[in-house]
Amino acid sequence: MRTVRASWMDRLLRPVHRWVWLSAERRASKLFRFAETEADGGRDISRAAELTGDPLLRRLYLRHAQDEQRHCELFKQRGRSILEEMRLDPKSRKKFELNWLSPGERGLDDLRVDSEGEASLLAFLHISEKAAAARFVIYRDVLQRDPQTRAVFDNVLKDETFHMNYTYQQLVRVAPRGHGWPLWRARLHRLWKGYLRLAVAVAALLGSAVLLAQYFVILPIFAVLAKRAACRDPPGWFERNRPATSRGQY
């Protein structure tokens, strides 16, 4: 059985992680986020169980999906307890959560189970479980002051290690000769997805900037006209006098 270690980057960033997890508000917020990610992951895995023709994989995937559901509940319950203890509202203030550093498992990876082959799915799951397990190790380690949350991570970590190991073992089974390539492809895929996320974010930012410029430069005059027209539209019933046209989109 493989054991899990935090990555060198995370070890380097240990003080930052410790600082992030110090705030109860941030802790609760991150746990709720993990709960959502685990629930999403569980749905993906159960879909994989429905689609696979391999009975052993189906049983493993179903167990995996149940684990994810349980993790979701564990994270949610702990998050709620923290809120109750601190009487906090997680939406009260936006706090820096370091989420770009912690993509969790498959939450941000846009997994399309239906279009994945058996080996590539196992490789993808192995890589993401491994990354999540490594991340949970560092979280567990920096949570010395919160033994209950630490216990949750301990509990989840055992399952994550199992998931990481079974996905590797099964990858070796279904692709006995060439299991190295799917793993590399999965790593490259994660990198590519990371790049795409960044590219989409930059494009969205640029798009928003252009639209915003148009909003403030072009729209004001039309806004005045629209506001005037709105005054002539009292609320209440409108008689319908549009003919039922079949071809028009308007």
Added chain:
Amino acid sequence: MKILGISAHYHDSAAALLVDGMPICSVQEERLTRRKGDAEFPMSAIEWCLEKGGLEPEQLDAVIFYEKPLLKFERILTLALRNFPHTWRSFPRAMKNSLGGKLWVKGIIHSSLGVPLKKIFFTEHHQSHAAAVFLTAPTRSAALLTSDGVGEWATMTVGRGSRENGATKIELLREIHFPHSLGMFYSTITAYLGFPVNEGEYKVMGLASYGKPSFQRTMEKVIQRTRDGAFRLNLDYFEFQRSASRSFSRRLVDELGPARSPHQAIDLSNPEGRRYADIAASAQRVLEEILVDIAKTLRRQTELPDLCLSGGVALNGCANARILRESGFERVFLPPAPGDAGGALGAALYADRIFFGQPDREFPDHPFWGPEVDPEELARVAREDGIPLEQLPDEGAFLERVATELARGKIVGWMDGASELGPRALGHRSILAAPFPAKMRDLLNRSIKYREEFRPFAPAVPIEVAQRYFDLPPGGDRVARFMSGVFPVRPEWREKLAAITHVDGTARLQAVPKEMAPRFHALLHAYGARTGIPVLLNTSFNLAGEPIVNRAVEGYSTFRRSGIDLLASGRYLVAKKAAQPAGLDEVA
């Protein structure tokens, strides 16, 4: 004529196929992609419909989209201008949404299906809703009332429909325009109460029964009646017209108190929990009163005995029941899918009967338009997994056995025939259980549906004995056909039917006619023969966050991941082992 109807891009996209005026099939995209509320262009649903109809896209005579994208875009742009400069945050997102896809529906249909542009048609959103109910209901003429969040501009329409001598007419006479919307009002309260919009409205309705309408005055400031009998939202209390991320304003919070965080549990034993319940009760009361009043006026103006009700607001079973009781209409018809998912079928019917003037046809009066379940698939996966599988020799033995297990307190996953169109499991994809002990409700909420304790479960009962257990007003059995109304459980049965009786003594029952679901109907009677009460708890066959199961293997996966004891399909029964198959740890 071969007509494909499509609804997409807001929530619950769907496709429907009509051949020579008769429906072949209709399915929501989420049932095939397994993404709850999937709003993407419904390519999987379209492919399945064409395959079911044995058609290639080029054989279609028309493809009709359920709303007018340009008219909708006009509304979005106009509202952005009217609320300038407060819309600066939501404007880029709204434009990216529209310009990034929603506006180019014609091109998307043309390029994905290869259908010539001249064969692509559009109907208005509320025309689709009106057609989805009027052209599927067994009535010749009726008043029409549609209400939802928003279509293009309209949020509510009233009108009349007639189907005389083979000719069909749907006239929408008046409409209320966005932002004044009953759907948006209810969704805003849903968001305020910390529930997800378009999903959590049921929760508000369930929670309302625990509260008193002590905030009714405030609600009446939030949504006001106009002199002409319509209503207007006081926009000071709302943000949805300005913001894409928050629908209620600071002023609403000032009036009602702090909004609930989505992660905060609702504890009805403390004042905060009761405040949420009171707010839900107040919003529900105001919504019902507006709807009943508008329906009363419509009854007076049309002098018609029948009302056809559709749109997302028509999913509110409490309001539907009050409309039936108080508006003066003798019969109220609701479709199994009043929301946008039903818009695909409505648009196809509208095109056939109105645009192309095809003769009127009687519409089969059932909701089962989706893919069929294959029991052999269930048998195969159960055998492969070494799960106990039993094949009963005949139909009678099968039903007897399922009824016996239900009477023993087992929870049964039931898959039969074609899946339902719409959000409700009506006896083809259901989780069934005994309606007797109250702890059955708690068990289902806790270990199967993973949902809040305050949410009730619905009963199913053969239509011919429904009156014995439920206090149905005249016409109530019709409303209950597709589980569309909430009615009182008769007082003498409330204690006995504790698992399906809500805190206010009501239930959202399904009255099952034999001709609609003969197998399910027979199962209810078989269960009644054992227990003396032919009533079963009937909830949709899905887990939290997942769409209702479609294929047998999806039912199997749900069964394995939840506390369901027994899975029944065809003549197969799959039972859960006392312990899950061992030895999985060894493979790692």
